[in-house]
Amino acid sequence: MDKITVPFIMGDGVGVEVTPSMQTIVNAAVQKAYSGQRQIEWMEVWAGERAFKKCGLWLPDETMEAFRDYKVGIKGPLTTPVGGGIRSLNVTLRQTLDLYVCLRPVRWYQGIHSPVRHPEKVDMCVFRENTEDIYAGIEWEAGTPEAEKFYRFLHDEMGVTKVRFPKTSSFGVKPVSKEGTERLVRAACRYALENKLPSVTLVHKGNIMKFTEGGFKKWGYELAEREFGEALADGRLVIKDCIADAFLQNTLLIPEEYSVIATLNLNGDYVSDQLAAMVGGIGIAPGANINYQTGHAIFEATHGTAPNIAGKDIVNPCSIILSAVMMLEYLGWKESASLIEHALERSFLDARATADLARFMPGGVSLSTSAFTREIVERIEK
Numbered sequence: 422m423d424k425i426t427v428p429f430i431m432g433d434g435v436g437v438e439v440t441p442s443m444q445t446i447v448n449a450a451v452q453k454a455y456s457g458q459r460q461i462e463w464m465e466v467w468a469g470e471r472a473f474k475k476c477g478l479w480l481p482d483e484t485m486e487a488f489r490d491y492k493v494g495i496k497g498p499l500t501t502p503v504g505g506g507i508r509s510l511n512v513t514l515r516q517t518l519d520l521y522v523c524l525r526p527v528r529w530y531q532g533i534h535s536p537v538r539h540p541e542k543v544d545m546c547v548f549r550e551n552t553e554d555i556y557a558g559i560e561w562e563a564g565t566p567e568a569e570k571f572y573r574f575l576h577d578e579m580g581v582t583k584v585r586f587p588k589t590s591s592f593g594v595k596p597v598s599k600e601g602t603e604r605l606v607r608a609a610c611r612y613a614l615e616n617k618l619p620s621v622t623l624v625h626k627g628n629i630m631k632f633t634e635g636g637f638k639k640w641g642y643e644l645a646e647r648e649f650g651e652a653l654a655d656g657r658l659v660i661k662d663c664i665a666d667a668f669l670q671n672t673l674l675i676p677e678e679y680s681v682i683a684t685l686n687l688n689g690d691y692v693s694d695q696l697a698a699m700v701g702g703i704g705i706a707p708g709a710n711i712n713y714q715t716g717h718a719i720f721e722a723t724h725g726t727a728p729n730i731a732g733k734d735i736v737n738p739c740s741i742i743l744s745a746v747m748m749l750e751y752l753g754w755k756e757s758a759s760l761i762e763h764a765l766e767r768s769f770l771d772a773r774a775t776a777d778l779a780r781f782m783p784g785g786v787s788l789s790t791s792a793f794t795r796e797i798v799e800r801i802e803k
């Protein structure tokens with residue numbers, strides 16, 4: 422398609438700065454790569470605090486319909502209260518559209534300061550299961566009738582005696598299914614084969630949670646052997662597993678041994694953020710939520726709304742910019758994606774970046790958000 426409509430959520434806090442920055446840079450890259458033969462028409466849809474102030478709803482039905490109809494969209498960061506209040510809007514979007522893969526590629530860009538000695542060895546793509554695990558949101562607060570009822574069921578019907586302080590305990594349920602595991606591991610294996618990557622590692626805590634995380638490991642191996650047996654036999658695909666805590670240690674010690682990671686929701690949250698820190702921080706960490714069966718995909722800034730710096734023109738827009746690079750690659754517009762990545766890396770090599778990155782660069786020049794946007798556009802246009 423030469424002209425596509427992309428729904429976008431501006432986002433809360435710094436979203437109103439990083440999202441326009443991303444759009445300006447994407448528009449420049451698409452124009453440069455295709456000389457007007459391809460175009461993106463941006464269509465704003467609403468969610469989060471900005472939506473609530475506009476229409477009294479945190480996630481209007483029209484927003485969900487736009488993502489359903491147009492399939493590919495992008496979003497800035499959204500407010501999620503800690504403790505009480507609304508459920509995570511990010512989780513709601515993922516579950517409603519059944520975006521079962523949270524895809525988080527992690528690589529180091531030359532010029533970026535890293536807290537580890539060899540960040541160039543970090544080159545992984547995390548496939549995080551997006552719809553199950555404790556993120557399913559099945560939980561009951563301590564002291565409520567529901568928590569008491571749930572405990573009574575556990576104790577009286579299931580014979581559970583290991584709840585040490587039942588009267589003050591909150592409870593959560595961790596669903597992990599064979600079907601959910603299989604479609605995630607299938608996507609990870611296909612990605613590894615299509616991109617000629619050396620291995621898929623199942624990261625789990627099956628030594629403790631034997632039927633949920635242990636099931637993930639078991640079903641993952643079975644799926645790989647059943648559907649990718651030929652690739653396993655001839656060495657085009659290697660599948661292995663690692664317990665989550667050991668994996669977190671290994672990423673620091675031997676990151677070069679890992680390529681594609683398939684893991685459950687909570688593990689994936691920890692893993693992807695640690696890996697991001699190893700290559701320079703979540704400010705340059707892209708992400709996407711994808712259903713490979715329907716084609717629906719929402720690309721997103723992976724950081725929060727950062728209200729403490731909102732409106733100061735200092736926020737780093739690279740997370741959503743690199744997420745847009747992923748979006749362009751997903752659309753098959755790889756030439757424009759490459760232009761953006763190259764411009765970013767050249768800017769980093771010249772030690773020109775927003776303050777969060779530039780302060781660690783030898784001779785670093787701190788640019789405002791708007792100045793950094795202009796810098797990248799100029800490099801693309803050259």
